[in-house]
Amino acid sequence: MPRRTSEKDREKVVKDETTRQAVISRALKIASAQGLAGLTIGRLARDLKMSKSGLFAHFRSKEALELATIERAREVFANEVLLPAEDGPEGIERVWHLCDRWLQQVEEQTFPGSYFFTGAIFLCARESGTVADTIRTATREWFVVLKRAVEQAQDQKEIEQEAGAEQTAIGLNGLLLGAQWGHLLGNDDSLKEARASVLRKLHSVATKKTPPRAFKSVRAFRSYLKDRDN
Amino acid sequence: MPRRTSEKDREKVVKDETTRQAVISRALKIASAQGLAGLTIGRLARDLKMSKSGLFAHFRSKEALELATIERAREVFANEVLLPAEDGPEGIERVWHLCDRWLQQVEEQTFPGSYFFTGAIFLCARESGTVADTIRTATREWFVVLKRAVEQAQDQKEIEQEAGAEQTAIGLNGLLLGAQWGHLLGNDDSLKEARASVLRKLHSVATKKTPPRAFKSVRAFRSYLKDRDN
Numbered sequence: 001m002p003r004r005t006s007e008k009d010r011e012k013v014v015k016d017e018t019t020r021q022a023v024i025s026r027a028l029k030i031a032s033a034q035g036l037a038g039l040t041i042g043r044l045a046r047d048l049k050m051s052k053s054g055l056f057a058h059f060r061s062k063e064a065l066e067l068a069t070i071e072r073a074r075e076v077f078a079n080e081v082l083l084p085a086e087d088g089p090e091g092i093e094r095v096w097h098l099c100d101r102w103l104q105q106v107e108e109q110t111f112p113g114s115y116f117f118t119g120a121i122f123l124c125a126r127e128s129g130t131v132a133d134t135i136r137t138a139t140r141e142w143f144v145v146l147k148r149a150v151e152q153a154q155d156q157k158e159i160e161q162e163a164g165a166e167q168t169a170i171g172l173n174g175l176l177l178g179a180q181w182g183h184l185l186g187n188d189d190s191l192k193e194a195r196a197s198v199l200r201k202l203h204s205v206a207t208k209k210t211p212p213r214a215f216k217s218v219r220a221f222r223s224y225l226k227d228r229d230n
Numbered sequence: 231m232p233r234r235t236s237e238k239d240r241e242k243v244v245k246d247e248t249t250r251q252a253v254i255s256r257a258l259k260i261a262s263a264q265g266l267a268g269l270t271i272g273r274l275a276r277d278l279k280m281s282k283s284g285l286f287a288h289f290r291s292k293e294a295l296e297l298a299t300i301e302r303a304r305e306v307f308a309n310e311v312l313l314p315a316e317d318g319p320e321g322i323e324r325v326w327h328l329c330d331r332w333l334q335q336v337e338e339q340t341f342p343g344s345y346f347f348t349g350a351i352f353l354c355a356r357e358s359g360t361v362a363d364t365i366r367t368a369t370r371e372w373f374v375v376l377k378r379a380v381e382q383a384q385d386q387k388e389i390e391q392e393a394g395a396e397q398t399a400i401g402l403n404g405l406l407l408g409a410q411w412g413h414l415l416g417n418d419d420s421l422k423e424a425r426a427s428v429l430r431k432l433h434s435v436a437t438k439k440t441p442p443r444a445f446k447s448v449r450a451f452r453s454y455l456k457d458r459d460n
Contacts, residue, residue, distance in 0.1 A: 035353050037267030112356075119352030122344040123265050125414035140415055167423050170412040174427075177411060178404015184355035185370055193397050197404075 020058050020068075023048060027069040028076070033113030035123060036066050036131065066131050073116040074138045080105045082145050092158040092202060094149045095172070099198045102142075102176050103191050106183065117142065118180060143169060163205035172201060250288050250298075253278060257299040258306070263343030265353060266296050266361065296361050303346040304368045310335045312375050322388040322432060324379045325402070329428045332372075332406050333421050336413065347372060348410060373399060393435035402431060 026047055031039045041062060045052045059065040081104075085097035105111070113119075121139040124132040147169040153159040159168070179194030256277055261269045271292060275282045289295040311334075315327035335341070343349075351369040354362040377399040383389040389398070409424030 033356060035265060035267060037265060114352035114355060119349050121411065121414055122349030122352065126263060126343055136415070143415060166412075166417060167419070170408055170417060170420055170423070171405070171427060173411060174404045174406075174408015175401070176404075177407040178400055181351065181403060181407060182400040184351055185366070185373060187396060187400060189397070190400055193400070197401060 016058070019050075023050075023055065023058055023065075024068050024072050027065060028072050028116075029112050031066075031069050032073070032111040032115050035115045035119060036069070039066065039069065041065070063131060067134060070116075070131070070134050070138060073111065074141070076110060077105070077117060077138070077142070080108075080110050082142070085149075086145075090149070090152040091156045092153040092206060095146070095153055095159075096198065096202060098146050098149055099172055099176060100195065103179065103194055106180050107191055114180060114184060118177060143173065146173060157207055157209050159202075159205050160207055168201075168205055172198060175201060246288070249280075253280075253285065253288055253295075254298050254302050257295060258302050258346075259342055261296075261299050262303070262341040262345050265345045265349060266299070269296065269299065271295070293361060297364060300346075300361070300364050300368060303341065304371070306340060307335070307347060307368070307372070310338075310340050312372070315379070316375070320379070320382040321386045322383040322436060325376070325383055325389075326428065326432060328376055328379055329402055329406060330425065333409065333424055336410050337421055344410060344414060348407060373403065376403065387437050387439050389432075389435050390437055398431075398435055402428060405431060 023044065026044060027039055030043065030047075039062075041052055041055055044050075044065075045055050048055075055065075059068065081098065081101040085094055085101050088094055088097055106114075117135070117139050120135045124135045147165050150159060150163075150165040150168045150172075154161055154163075154165060175194055175197045179190045179197075182190030182193075253274065256274060257269055260273065260277075269292075271282050271285055274280075274295075275285050278285075285295075289298065311328065311331040315324055315331050318324055318327055336344075347365075347369050350365045354365045377395050380389060380393075380395040380398045380402075384391055384393075384395060405424055405427045409420045409427075412420030412423075
């Protein structure tokens, strides 16, 4: 008998976790498109055909649900953008990869909307509280990774020291945001053009030292180097 | 007696309009900071010490209130950014003025938050309905004015024809968005640096023809031209 209870317990744990993950997945979809304000327990319960009390058993508060949703969004962003770029070598190539992956997650609609992590910071920057803090942290995470990649490229003498790492990162990020903005307003070429703009920007801050391994990299980066060396 | 009634009527009309404007002003503050989702009739009634039914007398629905709030935001944006820039002459100078005024409205916190008109489009771009349509229209309005200014500068041979007007406008807007983003993440120089970036961008698309009247213009533009002519 004890064995059976214990098996049931394990089954319950697995089932609870499965439900929890399903709730977060749905929450991510809603919040990506409409922001956290669009994420209500009532709406989620309706979407998932669950009772509100059933939902509350998994997330004791709206805030706990919001934090779990942001956490999931961070994981997705890290898996789709940060980690693949960090798999490759340091230097100007990594800066390129980060920007390229960022554009790719927009193209692939990794988040089915533009709240994570674009709209979010514009909405919560001046707000206080744990949720706003977590969004700030997640947004800053991207910025820190991008800035560090620029600094590493400077250490490797691939980007000029005079180009401030922080302003270079802000500038690159601006190209990405601007492209997403254009894309949202219906400009079909905006994301493709953004890659050309990123390459021009990298071109403007690059030293004369060419990283040879970059030639093995993505096509756009190869053409950038070709363009630079002509 | 009829005279007195009519006077009362007039008073009521004036009072109603005053209340309506006060409600919209408050709504604009809330929505600028937290988005339209943060704008509830209950919250507004509490803030303004009015009854919910009193509020409903002025705005028959949440949507009517939202639309009036966006309309006010458009007026403010037009008065602070679009009209002052359009007062000046056409050409590359107007492009500069539009970008400069845009940065100024961020510096001066014309909107006490970043929903109008930055966060808004990232949140509603894929939504349907009148509210989302109105936000798209308002956002596009800015884009169309900026793009037209670039085209006019091309007509006057101040910006190279090869620089696509649409992509130039998207690029300039990206510099502004990126600067606001950096500013929100705590970079103090981000808005000032953005002016330098806008000038560099204009420099990169400008023809050799110098618009002499531009010398009478803002300081940053003078230094841009000085820099270019050296």
